Amino acid sequence: MATVTVMISVPLGEVARNGVLSLRAALDGDEDNDVTDSRPVAFSVGSVAAAAPVPRPARFPWWMLVAGAAVVLVVGGLTALTVWSGRHPPPPPAQEEDLTGLVSTQQKIEYLERRKGEIGALTVTVDPSSCIVRGDWIRRKASAPGEGDKATISAGVGSKVDGDCPRAEPRGEIHPKLQAYRTWAARNPDIYASIQPFTIEEIIEFLERRFNEIGSLKLHYDENVCYGLDKVEPEVRDDGTIASDSTGKQIYVALIGTRLDSPCQSDDPRNERRQKIRDLSRWADSRDITTLDRPE
Structure with missing residues (x-):
């Protein structure tokens, strides 16, 4: 008696059930007339659970790395800018104040006396473009970066007498004004003074x-x-x-x-x-x- 081994392939997820199997042998060349059937063989198929799908490996979150790097760059840049700005503040522009309200030489000298603690230099020149009568001027310029906290005072004594300017004898008008500045400068030797001789x-x-x-x-x-x-x-x-x-x-x-x-x-x-x-x-x-x- 011949033994035949039969392999049954059960689909995944198939429910349990019983079955009968029989084999038929046929003569080669006369399959329709010369055949022999085996006796039936009963068999049982248990339930076969479907295999869980194999999960795909998680992808590395590159976007988090890029976002983190961007945050670090932004924060680092802002921090560096803040530190640099603290160490190197932008120099403020020097401001010049026109003290046109000080008309007479005495008023100008009184202003210098009141503010002498803030003054680092005094420059007085004769201005041929300003009238000798009511043509004097005085300006205060704040210190530039790197020059300390003292201001510079520039004063001009007008000497123009032609054109629309009133006529006057210039030596009598100009020299007393210059002498007033010299006298004040002599009382304040710590202030650099340049008065036109x-x-x-x-x-x-x-x-x-x-x-x-x-x-x-x-x-x-x-x-x-x-x-x-x-x-x-x-x-x-x-x-x-x-x-x-x-x-x-x-x-x-x-x-x-x-x-x-x-x-x-x-x-x-x-x-x-x-x-x-x-x-x-x-x-x-x-x-x-x-x-x-x-x-x-």
């Missing part, structure tokens, strides 16, 4: 305080400046820088006023103007400073 003695005193920085001194008569309103100043190039000589030191220019027509002085100061040139030349020689363009 006029007498030859004042000019030489001005140059003496700066002789270490002066390499050459130009001497000129100036027919546009009234006699008695002499001045000295650094020579300024077209680009706004102070001119220097071959030694690298600054070039100063002394301008001796020679104008005599109205409203200037009417006397002839020819001999006196020559004496001023000689006095300046002697001072320059005593300090080994070269004189240029010396008039005869």
Whole structure:
């Protein structure tokens, strides 16, 4: 007797049940007529639970990594900006205040006295573009970054008498005003003061305080400046820088006023103007400073 092994494939999820199996053998070549059936064989099939689906592996949350990096960059950037801003605050622009309400020289001096604790420098010049009567001005400029907390005061004494300006004898008007500023500056030596000189003695005193920085001194008569309103100043190039000589030191220019027509002085100061040139030349020689363009 032959033994036949039968394999049954049960679909997943099939419920339990019983069955009967029989085999039929047929002669090769005469399958329709020569056949033999086996006896029936009973069998049982148990329930087969469907296998749980295999879960897909979880994907790495790259978006969380990107979002976290973005947050770190933003927070870090803001922190760095805050720290940098704290260490390097943007410099405030220097502010200039026009003190037009101070009309008289006495009012200006009283203002300087009240605010002297806030002042680091005082500069006073004669302004030929402002009228000699009620043409004076004064301005307060806050300190620039890196220059401390002191303000700079700039004052101008008007000297213009032509055009629409009232006519007046300029020496009598200008010198007392300048002297008031000088007197105040002398009482406050801690404040740097630059007050335009006029007498030859004042000019030489001005140059003496700066002789270490002066390499050459130009001497000129100036027919546009009234006699008695002499001045000295650094020579300024077209680009706004102070001119220097071959030694690298600054070039100063002394301008001796020679104008005599109205409203200037009417006397002839020819001999006196020559004496001023000689006095300046002697001072320059005593300090080994070269004189240029010396008039005869």
